[in-house]
């Protein structure tokens with residue numbers, strides 16, 4: 001392991017927290033400078049979403065103290081890429097890139113499963129119950145979803161044989177992409193160009209539409225290719241972005257307590 005890799009793995013938690021708070025502040029400012037939709041988001045609603053994010057961070061750390069990177073270190077030389085590099089001399093950058101792409105592929109199906117399996121949808125509905133999207137919505141996932149998610153990601157890291165540095169980079173990327181995709185800011189034409197490669201705020205907003213045929217599209221978190229490949233991509237909403245009705249028909253109250261209670265409602 002190089003010195004840089006040692007530094008990254010030793011400071012994983014601080015790196016992740018630093019990037020997350022930096023991006024939160026950045027998108028918070030961009031939402032004010034370039035708002036995409038006129039929305040009324042109360043401070044208590046935003047703080048509620050932030051507290052849910054914090055709660056998830058604490059729960060996951062208690063259950064997996066070393067994070068997924070510790071698992072990846074323990075699994076060095078194992079998994080698909082570990083075995084492959086035992087057979088063929090693969091450069092480190094190729095293993096790193098393959099790890100990111102494969103983990104993102106798993107995350108696409110992970111998200112799709114949360115929509116298509118009723119029990120998982122009960123958990124994921126807490127995320128979709130937000131009636132206005134802003135950067136804090138990117139942290140609003142039910143703790144039950146966070147737990148299932150960490151188990152799926154752990155299995156993926158193990159089977160893929162992703163190196164620890166790639167796992168840390170992917171987790172930072174995933175958090176950053178979630179904040180970026182939920183932020184209520186206007187990218188104009190850049191959004192269209194970016195959508196050819198990655199998931200953008202306009203692309204993900206459509207996924208939060210109340211219309212079922214729209215919320216069953218655009219499952220990707222980072223790369224947009226998976227939606228194109230598996231026929232779930234929709235570029236243009238049936239109405240202007242300003243008028244898309246967000247949230248769930250059956251949910252009136254979208255505060256943090258209601259979100260935590262969401263899976264247990266009849």
Ligand SMILES: [Zn+2]
Nearest residue numbers: 111115124207
């Ligand atoms: Zn979803």
Ligand SMILES: [Zn+2]
Nearest residue numbers: 127182204208
């Ligand atoms: Zn979302």
